[in-house]
Amino acid sequence: MAVISAAQYIALSDYLASAKSTLLSAKEDAYTAVYEIALYDDITSSIDLLSPFFSSYESVTSSTQYTNSLNAAVSALNNHIIRRTRNSLDVFLEAGSVQVDSVFAEMSQALGFTISSANIA
Numbered sequence: 393m394a395v396i397s398a399a400q401y402i403a404l405s406d407y408l409a410s411a412k413s414t415l416l417s418a419k420e421d422a423y424t425a426v427y428e429i430a431l432y433d434d435i436t437s438s439i440d441l442l443s444p445f446f447s448s449y450e451s452v453t454s455s456t457q458y459t460n461s462l463n464a465a466v467s468a469l470n471n472h473i474i475r476r477t478r479n480s481l482d483v484f485l486e487a488g489s490v491q492v493d494s495v496f497a498e499m500s501q502a503l504g505f506t507i508s509s510a511n512i513a
Contacts, residue, residue: 395476398488404469408462409495415461422449463503466496470505485511 396404426445432438473484481500485491491513492500500507 396472398484398490401469401473401484401488402490402492405492405496408465408469408499409493412462412495412499418452419449422452425449462499466499466505467503470500470503481505482508482511 422445426442426449429438429441429445432441470481473479473481477484485507491511492507494512497507497512
């Protein structure tokens with residue numbers, strides 16, 4: 393039965409956790425830029441910048457449905473382990489003496505893949 397190693401699983405899960413964190417950061421940064429422009433004292437600068445920056449924020453927000461856009465990858469990774477080992481994620485992680493990132497654990501939980509706290513870094 394071909395199954396990825398615990399180290400490969402952790403590497404892939406870390407990439408997915410990082411991707412979610414990056415998407416969240418992009419959304420927050422775009423909002424902060426809009427907010428700062430809204431606080432400008434100069435009306436001309438606000439008029440020039442607010443609408444385009446807000447449009448950019450809306451674009452980032454709608455295109456970065458971070459959970460939804462990463463769901464297929466999270467599910468595929470977790471299902472690979474469950475199907476190929478015929479065991480739970482917890483058993484796989486414990487056998488490999490590895491822990492997943494908390495962001496990945498949250499993403500997994502949202503999709504119905506429970507990872508016990510002992511296996512979360």
